[in-house]
Amino acid sequence: MTVLDIITYPDARLKQVADEVKMFDSGLLEFIQNLEETMAAGPGGVGIAATQVGVMQRIAIVDVSNYPKIKKAKHHGHLILINPEIVDWQGMKKGREGCMSVPDFTGNVIRAENIILNALDENGKQQEYEMEGFEARAVQHEIDHLDGLLFLDRLVSRRNDLFKRKYKD
Amino acid sequence: MTETKNKWFMVTLIGKDQPGIVSHVTAALYDGGGNLGETSMMRLGGNFSIMMMVEFSGRTKELHDVLSTVTDSLDLHLHIDQIDAKLHEHRIPDVRISVYGADRAGIVSKVTAVLAEAGLNILDLESDVAGDKDKPLYIMHIEGEASEGVKALESALQIVKEEHGVDAQLVEIDTLIG
Numbered sequence: 648m649t650v651l652d653i654i655t656y657p658d659a660r661l662k663q664v665a666d667e668v669k670m671f672d673s674g675l676l677e678f679i680q681n682l683e684e685t686m687a688a689g690p691g692g693v694g695i696a697a698t699q700v701g702v703m704q705r706i707a708i709v710d711v712s713n714y715p716k717i718k719k720a721k722h723h724g725h726l727i728l729i730n731p732e733i734v735d736w737q738g739m740k741k742g743r744e745g746c747m748s749v750p751d752f753t754g755n756v757i758r759a760e761n762i763i764l765n766a767l768d769e770n771g772k773q774q775e776y777e778m779e780g781f782e783a784r785a786v787q788h789e790i791d792h793l794d795g796l797l798f799l800d801r802l803v804s805r806r807n808d809l810f811k812r813k814y815k816d
Numbered sequence: 817m818t819e820t821k822n823k824w825f826m827v828t829l830i831g832k833d834q835p836g837i838v839s840h841v842t843a844a845l846y847d848g849g850g851n852l853g854e855t856s857m858m859r860l861g862g863n864f865s866i867m868m869m870v871e872f873s874g875r876t877k878e879l880h881d882v883l884s885t886v887t888d889s890l891d892l893h894l895h896i897d898q899i900d901a902k903l904h905e906h907r908i909p910d911v912r913i914s915v916y917g918a919d920r921a922g923i924v925s926k927v928t929a930v931l932a933e934a935g936l937n938i939l940d941l942e943s944d945v946a947g948d949k950d951k952p953l954y955i956m957h958i959e960g961e962a963s964e965g966v967k968a969l970e971s972a973l974q975i976v977k978e979e980h981g982v983d984a985q986l987v988e989i990d991t992l993i994g
Contacts, residue, residue: 691993716990743908743991751904753991781990788994798994 648684651700653747656797658701661748665696665703665793668729671771675706679727679769682708689747694785696792699748705730707789711782722782731766731790733759742784744798754802758784822871824853824901825879831892833864840886845870848882853903869901908991909939909959911966913973917982919945919952927956927976927984934972935964954982959989 654660668675678697686695686708693714697706710725711717738760745753762783764776778786788798829841838857845852853869872879876896887894913936915927924943928936940959947953962969966988973984 689993693992694994696994714990716988743989745908745991745993747993751906753906753908753993781992784992785994788992792994 649681650688651681651685653685653689653699654701655748655750656799658748660701660703661698661792661797662795663698663703664795665698665705668704668706668767671729671767671769676769678702679706679708682706686710691745691747693781694789695747696789698792698795705793707731707786707793709782709785709789711785714781717781721780723776723778726766726776726786727769728764728766728786728789729768729771731764731786731793733762733787733790734765735763737761740784741803742781744784744788746788746798748792749797749799752799754798755804756788756798756801757803758787762786822851822873824899825870825872825876826897826899826901827866827868827870827879827883828895828897829866829887829892830863831887831890833859833862834890837864837890837892838866840890841866841883841892844883844886848879849873850879850882853901869899869903907939907961908989909961910989910991911936911960911962911969912987912989913958913960913969913984914956914987915958915976915982915984916953916955917980919947919954923954923980923982924956926980927982928958930972930976931958931969934968935962936969936972937961937963 682695682697682700685700686692693711694707694709697704707728708726709728711722712724736759739757740760741755741757743753744756760783761779764778764786766774768774842852849872851871853871855866855868857866870879876898879896880894883894917923938958938960941956943954943956945952946955970986973986976982977984
């Protein structure tokens with residue numbers, strides 16, 4: 648297995664839309680292993696998109712199980728997401744994000760709190776996941792990469808946050 | 817990025833708000849060989865305030881001369897300090913605290929004293945006076961590090977609420993690095 652190089656902004660590939668995966672072969676499995684290794688070696692370790700290593704294919708890995716404060720019952724552990732698509736979402740919540748492709752910066756981003764996600768697994772089998780909170784946030788962050796978006800495209804200001812929250816409640 | 821031998825200065829500018837302050841000031845800096853680092857710029861009470869890290873190879877007096885024409889014309893008060901500074905030193909806050917209540921003297925000092933005692937290191941604080949003239953409302957947002965844990969801060973906030981009659985909430989910040 649190989650730790651791949653993470654590309655960082657302003658690399659233009661981070662702003663490109665990735666292609667759908669059509670071939671489920673040994674090459675794909677090998678790439679997923681390398682992507683896995685790369686995610687584990689990075690500072691976050693909860694998610695990575697193929698785009699971040701310069702491979703423009705709709706492949707992401709999310710695994711929030713090692714995140715210190717995560718509640719056991721509320722996540723799916725290790726997920727390989729191929730051609731992922733969010734088919735339903737509910738609730739909006741602000742959280743802080745950073746990115747291996749944008750070092751030394753974190754900022755606040757609004758994400759859906761609950762999502763229903765359709766994706767193929769590494770064998771091309773259709774899966775559906777219902778997820779919430781931190782895991783749902785990680786998935787949205789990674790799918791954004793596949794669509795050529797960074798968390799920098801979704802930053803919100805801290806200021807006036809109190810009132811926004813009040814209107815919603 | 818290559819390491820440069822230039823010095824860092826903190827440039828503070830304050831004056832009555834008007835359109836064009838940022839563009840004029842930063843153009844003068846750019847033309848004079850200055851390089852911007854991190855900055856904070858905002859309107860406070862009808863004044864515009866700027867604090868910016870400026871990398872510059874000359875002396876304080878020379879940086880002053882680079883800026884003085886434009887700051888004089890915009891009627892901005894200019895202050896320059898040479899500072900010991902570095903970029904890429906961001907720290908990630910782990911708590912966000914909001915405090916609000918009827919405005920009265922001492923809210924910030926009392927609240928921050930209790931929180932400091934409980935281990936809060938403030939990285940960022942913004943506050944506003946809202947409401948109307950008869951019933952002003954004080955609103956404060958803090959992001960910081962809970963050096964003695966979140967529990968200690970939660971207990972401290974409870975004291976703040978009871979003793980000072982303000983509303984307050986603490987949210988733990990779980991930063992996702994994806």
